[in-house]
Amino acid sequence: QVQLQESGPGLVKPSETLSLTCTVSGGSISGYYWNWVRQPPGKGLQWIGFVYDRGLTSYNPALKSRVTISEDTSKNQFSLKLTSVTAADTAIYFCAKHRGTAFDPWGQGTLVTVSS
Amino acid sequence: QSALTQPPSASGSPGQSVTISCTGTSSDVGGYNSVSWYQQNPGKAPKLMIYEVTKRPSGAPDRFSGSRSGNTASLTVSGLQAEDEADYYCSSFAGSNTWVFGGGTKLTVL
Numbered sequence: 001q002v003q004l005q006e007s008g009p010g011l012v013k014p015s016e017t018l019s020l021t022c023t024v025s026g027g028s029i030s031g032y033y034w035n036w037v038r039q040p041p042g043k044g045l046q047w048i049g050f051v052y053d054r055g056l057t058s059y060n061p062a063l064k065s066r067v068t069i070s071e072d073t074s075k076n077q078f079s080l081k082l083t084s085v086t087a088a089d090t091a092i093y094f095c096a097k098h099r100g101t102a103f104d105p106w107g108q109g110t111l112v113t114v115s116s
Numbered sequence: 117q118s119a120l121t122q123p124p125s126a127s128g129s130p131g132q133s134v135t136i137s138c139t140g141t142s143s144d145v146g147g148y149n150s151v152s153w154y155q156q157n158p159g160k161a162p163k164l165m166i167y168e169v170t171k172r173p174s175g176a177p178d179r180f181s182g183s184r185s186g187n188t189a190s191l192t193v194s195g196l197q198a199e200d201e202a203d204y205y206c207s208s209f210a211g212s213n214t215w216v217f218g219g220g221t222k223l224t225v226l
Contacts, residue, residue, distance in 0.1 A: 011117075037217075044119065045162065045205050047218040058213035094161055099219055101150035101209055102167035109161055 002027040003083045004095050004107035012071065012089075012114050016084040022095030022107055029071055033098035036069060038091040039109070046091075051078050085114045120145060120162030120206055127164035127224040128196045144216055146187035147168040150209035153182060153191045155202045156220075162205060166191060177210045193223070201225045 008020035022034065036048040051069040059067045062064035063082070071078040083088060088112050096103040128134040137155075138145065145151055151169045164173050164225040166182035169189060179194045181185035189208070193200050206218040 006158065035215075044220040045207075047207075047215040047217060048169065050213075096134040099164070099173075100167060101148070102152035102164050103154070103162070104167075104173065106161035106163075
């Protein structure tokens with residue numbers, strides 16, 4: 001059974017770049033869609049984007065100018081970079097696999113706080 | 117790309133049925149068979165409960181069902197149980213390889 005685990009700094013300074021990695025175990029990342037979704041504290045879910053086999057990507061238009069999602073098949077990982085962060089980017093960041101047109105399974109999530 | 121519209125809250129007594137709506141447009145909910153529903157308990161990751169509008173993954177109780185009429189999708193929980201108390205989110209494909217979520221509904225079991 002596929003399992004996902006997010007990792008990365010829990011604190012990022014304003015204007016800097018947020019970088020997270022999702023490690024996939026129990027299956028190969030090749031040939032599937034891999035997503036990032038975030039949830040500000042006490043608020044709803046927001047889709048950030050996905051990466052697909054051989055590096056095809058798609059991003060939320062609201063974040064597109066600041067987001068890069070990439071994959072490393074040799075490590076069975078995919079990553080998120082979000083530039084020029086502000087307090088509004090403080091959120092729990094989840095990675096998730098696409099199951100057809102749904103998101104399943106999900107990682108447990110990691111809280112990233114933007115603060116000086 | 118706007119978030120899908122869900123009621124902030126819903127409630128019901130044990131054993132009753134509750135329906136949560138998710139309203140979008142013909143460019144998302146009404147245009148594709150790609151609506152999914154997620155249950156999220158406090159401090160936990162979302163869990164898939166319904167996909168492709170009406171399909172239930174293994175592991176999701178058969179008390180959960182999905183439907184759609186026009187641009188509004190619905191999640192119905194029949195025979196409410198205390199363990200069903202959680203936040204529920206809908207999601208839909210929104211075209212151009214993008215996805216959108218609803219704002220979430222807090223379900224309270226009275």
